[in-house]
Amino acid sequence: xxxxLREIQENDLEQIMEWRMRPDITRFMNTDPVxxxxxxxxxxxxxxxxxxxxxxxxxxQSRPVGIINLADIDWEGGSSxxxxxxxxxxxxxxxxxxxxxxxxxDYVFDALxxxxxxxxxxxxxRAVIKIHEACGSIVVxxxxxxxxxxxxxxxxxxxxxxxxxxxxxxxxxxxxKINFQTDMRLHHIGYAVKNIEESAKKFEMGGDRKSxxxxxxxxxxxxxIFLKNADDGPLLELVAxxxxxxxxxxxAAKEQNEAQKSPVTRRLSLSHNTSEPYxxxxxxxxxxxxxxxxxxxxxxxxxPPEPAVAFHGKNVAFLLSRETGLLELLEKDDLF
Numbered sequence: 001x002x003x004x005l006r007e008i009q010e011n012d013l014e015q016i017m018e019w020r021m022r023p024d025i026t027r028f029m030n031t032d033p034v035x036x037x038x039x040x041x042x043x044x045x046x047x048x049x050x051x052x053x054x055x056x057x058x059x060x061q062s063r064p065v066g067i068i069n070l071a072d073i074d075w076e077g078g079s080s081x082x083x084x085x086x087x088x089x090x091x092x093x094x095x096x097x098x099x100x101x102x103x104x105x106d107y108v109f110d111a112l113x114x115x116x117x118x119x120x121x122x123x124x125x126r127a128v129i130k131i132h133e134a135c136g137s138i139v140v141x142x143x144x145x146x147x148x149x150x151x152x153x154x155x156x157x158x159x160x161x162x163x164x165x166x167x168x169x170x171x172x173x174x175x176x177k178i179n180f181q182t183d184m185r186l187h188h189i190g191y192a193v194k195n196i197e198e199s200a201k202k203f204e205m206g207g208d209r210k211s212x213x214x215x216x217x218x219x220x221x222x223x224x225i226f227l228k229n230a231d232d233g234p235l236l237e238l239v240a241x242x243x244x245x246x247x248x249x250x251x252a253a254k255e256q257n258e259a260q261k262s263p264v265t266r267r268l269s270l271s272h273n274t275s276e277p278y279x280x281x282x283x284x285x286x287x288x289x290x291x292x293x294x295x296x297x298x299x300x301x302x303x304p305p306e307p308a309v310a311f312h313g314k315n316v317a318f319l320l321s322r323e324t325g326l327l328e329l330l331e332k333d334d335l336f
Contacts, residue, residue: 001096003178005056005068007285008047012057013040015064019087028125029085030147051075051289056182058086058100065091068100070108075292078115080108094131099176101135106170107180109163112296116162122147123155136169137161183284187330188226188235190279192264192271196223196240199275203227208236216242217309221262224310237281237310241265279318281328287315290329294319302326 008016017035019025026032047055052073058066068084084100086092108114121128123142133139137159145153193199196214204210207229214225220242227236241262267278284290287305295301303318308330317329 001093001099001176002061003096003099003176004059004062005178005180005182006059007183008044008055008057008067010041010044012064013037013044015087016040016067019066019085022087024089025085025087028122028128030149032149048285051286051292054183054289056180058084060088060091060096063088063091068104073292075296078113078296080114080117082108082117082119095176097128097131098135098173099178101131102170102173102175103178104180105135105161105166106177109166111181112293114163114296116160118158118160121157121159123157129157129159132159135161135173136166138165183286183290184282185284186234187281187283188237189277190237190239190281190328191275192267192278193238193240193275194268194273196225196238199238199240200225200227203236203238207231211235215309218242219309222264226310238275239264239278241268279326279328280324281316281330283330283332285332287317287329287331291317291319294321294327294329297321299324299327305331 014037017037017040020029020033021035047053053069053071054073055067055069057064058068065088066084066086068082070080070082073080082104086096105117108117118140119132119137121132123129129139138161140158140160143156143158146156147154191199200210200214204227208227209229210225211228212224212226214223216223223240223242225238227238229236241264264278267276268274291301291305299319299321301317302320303316305315305317307313308316311330314333315331319327319329321327
């Protein structure tokens with residue numbers, strides 16, 4: 001069916017507003033909101049910054065058709081609630097619903113190693129309850145009159161699935177696997193180099209061009225320059241030790257102890273001063289939330305978030321795993 005997901009963007013807001021106020025959608029939702037574009041912008045800012053929620057736009061054949069989300073995320077306890085709706089009626093199908101739900105289970109239980117996922121459904125929405133049951137969820141309880149809208153009470157069915165239960169039934173399910181890990185865009189590849197000027201000249205022979213002047217990050221004890229390829233791929237970041245070689249800081253080098261040395265010094269010593277890639281940097285919309293996700297995937301936080309001179313004070317963090325090596329996470333600019 002060619003189903004994919006992406007982050008919600010500002011130009012999606014009017015469409016989402018139209019979906020969310022339609023009677024066929026609000027019929028099975030907890031509220032019947034009256035929305036404005038200003039409220040939608042506030043909502044988008046909230047979901048981009050809040051660590052306990054995560055939203056995706058659902059696309060079928062690259063066309064936006066609905067929303068799926070996690071809410072009330074408990075990173076320490078390993079649980080979350082979830083929900084979704086398909087706003088485009090022609091896109092609604094049993095196959096799409098099954099693929100979305102079971103792929104979400106894969107993401108939550110495989111990538112995040114959560115223990116439990118739960119959701120709530122209006123009891124009169126029997127079709128969706130049956131889909132959840134077909135995917136492996138079970139009914140936990142029914143609360144009579146739990147939601148009241150416009151003076152009318154609605155019964156709510158609470159459902160749940162555990163990690164163990166999903167793993168026990170997954171092999172029997174057939175579904176299109178959908179990627180939920182969409183919030184990481186490769187920004188640059190970091191190279192550890194001994195001499196930043198000489199290394200830049202060599203990279204320029206391959207078509208890379210300077211996109212910044214070299215500058216000193218005294219907090220991290222590194223010199224940095226960015227190079228950009230004509231093919232518009234990720235940037236190259238050349239990182240050289242600061243205050244550890246050259247006439248510029250020969251005296252300062254003698255005064256440094258091991259703890260104060262540049263983070264690329266040991267890397268260069270291991271490679272006998274041969275330049276080599278040593279980290280990948282990914283741009284993310286919510287730095288703290290992505291750190292939580294990666295920690296659930298056995299990444300270790302080497303450097304917690306702090307402002308970086310190279311990115312005009314935007315926060316960066318460094319994480320490490322045996323399988324990927326060192327990753328840098330860079331927060332995106334604010335939306336508005």
